[in-house]
Amino acid sequence: MSAWGNGAAATTSSGGRIAFAGVGIDLGGKAIIENLSFTVDPGEFVCIVGASGCGKTTALRLAAGLYRPSRGTVSFSGAAMTGPRRDIAIVFQDYGKALLPWRTAAGNVALALEAAGVPSAQRAPRIDALLDKVGLPAHGAKYPSEMSGGMQQRLQIARCLAQEPAALLMDEPFGALDAMTRQGLQDEVLALVGASGATVIFVTHDLEEAIYLGDRVIGLLPHPGRIGLDLKVDLPRPRDQLATREHPEFLRLRRELFDFIRTSEA
Amino acid sequence: MIADRAKPFVLPLVLVTAAEIGARASHLQSDTLAAPSEIAVALLASAVDGSLLVATRDTLLSAFAGLAIGAAIGLAAGLALGLVDTLDRALEITIEAIRPIPSVALLPIALIALGFGYRMEIAIVAFACVWPVLIFTRAAVRDVEPRLSEVARALRLTPWAKATKIVVPAALPRIFVAFRLAAGVALIVAVTVEIAVNPLGLGAAIMTAQQALQPALMLALLVWIGLVGFALNAGLVLAQRRLFGRFAPAEEPR
Numbered sequence: 207m208s209a210w211g212n213g214a215a216a217t218t219s220s221g222g223r224i225a226f227a228g229v230g231i232d233l234g235g236k237a238i239i240e241n242l243s244f245t246v247d248p249g250e251f252v253c254i255v256g257a258s259g260c261g262k263t264t265a266l267r268l269a270a271g272l273y274r275p276s277r278g279t280v281s282f283s284g285a286a287m288t289g290p291r292r293d294i295a296i297v298f299q300d301y302g303k304a305l306l307p308w309r310t311a312a313g314n315v316a317l318a319l320e321a322a323g324v325p326s327a328q329r330a331p332r333i334d335a336l337l338d339k340v341g342l343p344a345h346g347a348k349y350p351s352e353m354s355g356g357m358q359q360r361l362q363i364a365r366c367l368a369q370e371p372a373a374l375l376m377d378e379p380f381g382a383l384d385a386m387t388r389q390g391l392q393d394e395v396l397a398l399v400g401a402s403g404a405t406v407i408f409v410t411h412d413l414e415e416a417i418y419l420g421d422r423v424i425g426l427l428p429h430p431g432r433i434g435l436d437l438k439v440d441l442p443r444p445r446d447q448l449a450t451r452e453h454p455e456f457l458r459l460r461r462e463l464f465d466f467i468r469t470s471e472a
Numbered sequence: 473m474i475a476d477r478a479k480p481f482v483l484p485l486v487l488v489t490a491a492e493i494g495a496r497a498s499h500l501q502s503d504t505l506a507a508p509s510e511i512a513v514a515l516l517a518s519a520v521d522g523s524l525l526v527a528t529r530d531t532l533l534s535a536f537a538g539l540a541i542g543a544a545i546g547l548a549a550g551l552a553l554g555l556v557d558t559l560d561r562a563l564e565i566t567i568e569a570i571r572p573i574p575s576v577a578l579l580p581i582a583l584i585a586l587g588f589g590y591r592m593e594i595a596i597v598a599f600a601c602v603w604p605v606l607i608f609t610r611a612a613v614r615d616v617e618p619r620l621s622e623v624a625r626a627l628r629l630t631p632w633a634k635a636t637k638i639v640v641p642a643a644l645p646r647i648f649v650a651f652r653l654a655a656g657v658a659l660i661v662a663v664t665v666e667i668a669v670n671p672l673g674l675g676a677a678i679m680t681a682q683q684a685l686q687p688a689l690m691l692a693l694l695v696w697i698g699l700v701g702f703a704l705n706a707g708l709v710l711a712q713r714r715l716f717g718r719f720a721p722a723e724e725p726r
Contacts, residue, residue, distance in 0.1 A: 272622060290626045303619035308641050317637065321627035369627070 221248035221405035222293070222372035224269055228278035230430075231264060238264050240430040242278070248372075251399060251406045253416035253423045255463065257471045261431025262409045266375050269407055270296045282373065292322055295366035299378040301358040305350040311337060311361050312346035318368035332368070339398065340364040356387035360394075367398065373405040381411065389447050392419060396445060413463045417456055418445055425466045435466045506688035515692035523677070527693075528700065531662050531673030534590055538597025539658040543651055546602040550609025554643075555635060560610070567606075575600035575661050579668060593665045593672065600661040601654040608650030612643035645716040652708045659701050674700075 224246040231239045239261040246252045254262050267273045268280050271290040280287045282294065295318075298304040305314050315333045324332070337346055340360040350358050359379060366374060376395075380388040396419060399406050410416050416423045417439055425435030441455055450456055488508045494500075495507035506514075518524040553560040575596050586592035616639050624634040640647075666675025674697055681690035 270626060272625060290628055292628050294626075296626050298619060298622075300619060303617050304623055306620070306638070306641070308644075317623075318627055320637070321629050321633065 220372055220403045221250070222283040223248050224373060224405060224407065225281045226265075226268070226278070227281070229268060229275045229280055230277035231268060231273060232276045233264070233273075237430040239268070240432055242432060244424060244433060244436065246405055246407060248283075248405055249403045251396075251408065251419060251421045253408045253410060253420035254426060255410060255413055255416045255423060255467070256426035256431070256434075257428050257467060258411070260426040260428035260470075262411075262426055263377055265426070265431065266296070266377050266407060266409050269373070270294055270375050272296070292369055293372045295369040295371035295374050297359075297362055297366050297374065297376040297379045299381050301355070301362045301379075301382075302350070304362055305358060305365075307350055309349075310346060311342060311348050311350070311353070311364075314350070314361055315365050315368050318365045322369065336364045336368055337361075339367065341394065354387075356383055356391065359383065359391065363395070363398070367402070371402075371404050373407070374399065374402075376406065376408045378410055379408075380415070388415075393445075393447065395419070396443075400443075413467065414451065414460060417441070417459045417463065418447075418450060423459070423463065425463065425470070427470050434470055435463070437462065502687060503685050504687050506691055510688040511692045511695060514686070514688040515696060518677075518689060518692065524693075524696065527672075527674045527677040528696070530590075531659070531666065531675065532700070534593040534665075534673065535597055535655075535658040535662040537590070538594040538662065539601050539655055541594065542598035542601025542658070543605045543654055545598070546605025546650075546654070547609055547647065549602070550606040550647075551613060551635070551640070553606070554610040554613025555631075555639065571603050571607075576664055576668065579665065583669060588670055589672070593662060593670050596665050597658050597661045600657050604653045604657060605647070605650045608653075609643065609647050612646035612650075613639055615646075616642045645712075648712050648716065652705065652712065655704055655708055656701065659697075659704060663697060 226242050226244050229239060229242040230237060242261075242265065244252075254265060256262050264273065268275055269282075269287075271280075271287045271294065274288075282291065306317065309317065312330075312333045315336050316329055319329045319332060333346065334343075337343055340363050342357060342360055342364065345353065345357065345361075350361065353361065363379070379395075380391055383391065392415065408416070408419055420439050422439060423435070423437045424433060425437070426432065427434035437459060439459060441450055441453055492508045495505070495510075500507060515524070553563065578596055578599060582592045582595055586595060620638050620642060621634075624638050629637065662673065663675040666673045667679055668675075670676060674693055678690055678693045681687075681693060
């Protein structure tokens with residue numbers, strides 16, 4: 207029934223701990239991130255915001271193992287990262303480039319299962335369950351080019367969920383979508399992540415989105431990227447698009463975050 | 473609609489008619505020219521007596537065999553060079569030095585090594601077909617969307633899985649374009665080899681007709697080669713649309 211593992215294990219917390227310790231990285235001879243230290247607890251949902259050029263995406267790619275730090279260490283559940291891991295999934299913003307245009311929706315999800323060595327006989331039911339989960343139950347035979355942007359991003363999320371990730375890293379996943387689609391997907395991601403117990407790092411430039419989704423919001427300062435703010439979000443779950451956004455605490459956090467961004471850009 | 477479709481045929485028809493009228497009005501007697509009606513008759517006659525079909529078979533056999541061998545080598549080499557940087561750097565000078573050699577310039581060597589016949593012609597066609605396929609394949613592999621390479625990394629695909637599941641399918645539409653170009657090259661080179669030395673196929677038939685002072689047959693063969701090339705390309709274009717038409721790039725976020 208659940209694509210998250212076998213039986214009871216599916217509902218228990220299965221997230222991993224992500225730890226940055228004194229991380230710095232130089233790209234093209236320039237320090238992009240310097241002395242970045244923070245920990246994301248298992249099952250925690252952390253959003254990273256910051257002015258453009260603050261290294262949000264770079265930090266996410268470090269967590270994914272796509273970059274290796276020049277200084278310090280990134281570790282996952284106690285083990286230093288030496289490269290990408292199959293139990294860490296990354297959702298890219300540009301879904302149109304991250305999906306295989308020559309494969310159907312089902313085929314795109316299958317890629318993750320093939321990579322994990324799942325026997326072909328077991329793939330079909332799991333693909334159906336995953337497409338069902340992300341709200342694409344009847345679209346398995348469609349090609350990405352036949353799907354809307356929102357549907358393509360759901361498909362990419364389904365492929366990441368197929369990795370049964372202990373951590374889900376999302377790089378401005380809804381940045382290219384319209385407001386209505388975005389709100390729907392925010393709630394779906396919260397539900398999917400809540401059910402899986404995965405640890406999440408979610409990069410966004412939308413401050414309200416960060417507060418709405420996160421247990422914590424980390425604000426980065428630019429040149430080089432470093433932590434400027436670490437806010438705990440004490441808002442009740444499940445979140446609600448109207449009630450949460452009207453909550454006094456939401457408004458207080460929103461003010462604090464806006465002030466932070468304004469001063470960091472000044 | 474019908475008028476639109478007919479438009480491309482107007483000019484050829486006018487020219488053919490003009491040629492026919494001109495030939496009749498001038499009571500054409502020539503070793504190099506013939507009236508369109510005589511050409512048509514010669515084409516029909518050679519089709520009926522079977523000589524046209526035998527010559528076409530010989531030429532296409534050499535062209536296709538050479539194309540298959542050359543494209544296979546070009547594809548394998550292009551993939552290897554596109555995927556493995558060190559290999560590409562090691563072979564760059566060698567390839568750039570060999571590639572500009574006109575395939576027909578290899579005729580004397582090929583003739584000594586292989587003699588007259590299919591084998592020699594196939595070898596030269598294959599040499600000519602390697603390059604467009606190799607160069608296009610290498611470039612197509614290089615240009616595979618970097619995001620897809622990252623997806624392959626994030627999923628920890630093996631190099632073999634990455635090549636077969638991501639790189640080759642992503643590059644395939646462009647590789648097919650290269651194959652189409654190579655098919656055109658194959659026909660040109662096959663006929664050229666036949667005209668130059670090889671007593672086979674349509675090229676040799678043209679030479680025979682010329683030496684026998686049969687301009688109508690000579691021109692009929694020329695028209696026929698044009699038609700064969702046209703049909704070959706049209707068939708491949710159709711196949712390309714069938715195979716890759718629906719894989720338009722997915723909708724891109726801004």
